[in-house]
Amino acid sequence: MKKVIQPWFVTSFLTSKSLKPITATTILCLMSACNFTSRSASEKSLKIGALLPLTGEISAYGIPMQKTAKLLVDTVNQCEGVLGSPVTLVNADDQSEPQIGAEAMSRLVQVDRVSAVIGGAGSATSAASVDIAVRNQVVMISPSSTSPTFTERAKKGDFKGFWYRTAPPDTFQAPAIAQLAYQNNYKRIAILGVNNDYGKGLIDAFIPAFEKKGGQVLNKANLALYALNASNFDSEVRNAFGKNPDAVLLIDYSQTGGQVLKSSYEQGFLEKIPVILSDGLKDAKLAERVGKKADGQLALSTAASLIGTVPSSRGPAFSAFRTxxxxxxxxxxxxxxxxxxxxxxxxxxxxxxxxxxxxGEAIRDQIPQVSNPAGEKVSDVCQALSLIRQGKKIDYEGASSSVNFDAQGDVQGSYNVWTIAKDGTIQIKGNIQADRFDSAKP
Structure with missing residues (x-):
């Protein structure tokens, strides 16, 4: 058996009796920070990490995302795998907590020695984890982290090409929301939302896009923001709805957002003032989370108006994926x-x-070659693998979009307009095509 030589600080921590016990995760983080990477990147079998919230606030999104990742891996393994070997999916639950996500990322790259990671789901978790991935030369592709911060950091070269995402950034969603407000003649808006990377990123992109259209954010100087783990939202609800806006923009996820809407209903605002909903609230259980009135009807059934935006996720391969x-x-x-x-x-x-x-660095370099227009368009992943093995160039057309990445690892945004029907079901009302909004432009 090959003798393993421990870095000096690991040996010290393991042998010293004078120091308090240290967790394996802490050791891994120290190794990562000091670039003591021992990943067996030359191994032929591909390992992919899935850094997703299987418990906690946004697990309603993470659980089906994990199922989808496994479905893709199972599909690929049924058509000869990758490089002639089966692909392994290693699951890691970030528990909807950024710090736990960072610790899980350290385990994925240092213990499991994955070559790439699907995730994180929430922008805050991705922000806490991406530097660990980059430092260890591991590709990270998020299906749902939409904060504009990643675009700005990518422009600075922070990610060295190891960061991608298949959901468009909120620099696209923000002007889509502004356009939606304009179409509905909502000129005076108050903002109510979660105080994290997702909420702040979308707010920072929305305000200048909305103001450019002549709109006014009534509580711009004192936004109604709350912590993700807050238990009472009454004062923040009064802050936003009490300004008597044309509409309130609510930016949140389904679990907490449902409680915010419940407070809005209980305070008598929801029947009087329309609400614009962000993509994180599009959940079939949202109406159930808000609850029912005394007569048994859903509280949301009497809302003045509920409309929202969400990435369309209807690419060339969507129908086949859905089936x-x-x-x-x-x-x-x-x-x-x-x-x-x-x-x-x-x-x-x-x-x-x-x-x-x-x-990881070899995978990173080939991502633009398989996803951007240059080769034969193909949507079936097994067919795409076969073409690559034949030495042919491909242009993968995805289930969510054409997956054409720009220099920052972003894809372009097209958004559906959605609403909640009186029976609580979600309905798609239309589509908005939005260009990226750059507040630095005149």
Missing amino acids: RYQQAFSNQEPSIYDPNTWDAAAIIVLATELAKSTK
Whole structure:
């Protein structure tokens, strides 16, 4: 057996009796920070990490995303795998907590020695984890982290090309929301939202886009923001709705957002003032979370108006993906970011096959070659793998979009307009095509 030589600080911590016990995760983080990477990147078998919230606030999105990632891996393994070997999916639950996500990322890259990671789901978790991935030369593709911060950091070269995402950034969603407000003659808006990377990123992009159209944010100087783990939202609700706006923009996820809407209903605002909903609130259980009135009707059934935006996730391969998903999961419909998750995993396996290597830097370099227009358009992942093995160039067209990445690892945004019907079901009302909004432009 080959003798393993421990870095000096690991040996010290393990042998010293004078120091308090240290966790394996802490040791891994120290190794990562000091660049003591021992990943066996030359291994032929591809390992992909899935850094997703399987418990906690946004687990409603993470659980189906994990199922989708596994479905892609199972599909690929049924058509010869990658580089002639089966692909392994290593699951890590970030528990919807950024710090736990960072610790899980350290385990994925240092213990499991994955070559690429699907995730994180929430922008805050991705922000806490991406530097660990970059430092260890591991590709990270998020299906749903939409904060504009990643674009700005990518422009500075912080990610060295290891960061991608298959959901468009909020620099696209923000002008889509502004356009939606303009179409509905909402000129005076108050903002109510979660105080994290997702909420702040979307707010920072929305305000200048909305003001450019002549709109006014009534509580701009004192935004109604709350912590993700808050238990009472009454004062923040009064802050926003009490300004008597044309509409309130609510930016949140379904679990907490449902409680915010419940407070809005209980205070008598929801029946009088329209609400614009962000993509994180598009969940079939949202109306259930808000609750019912005394007469048994859903509280949301009497709302003045509820409309929102969400990435369309209807790429060239969506229909085939939907059919495969329903066959695998008892006729269930795919959730909001499932097509994006499918594409994230597909891009990783295709780039690995083209690279003929499981090294992270080799995979990184081939991602633009399999996803951007240059070769034969192909949507079926097994067909795409076959073409690559034949030495042919491909242009993968995904379930969520055409998956054409720009220099920052972003895809362009097209958004559906959605609403909640009186019976609590979600309905799509239309589509908005939005260009990226750059506040630095005149």
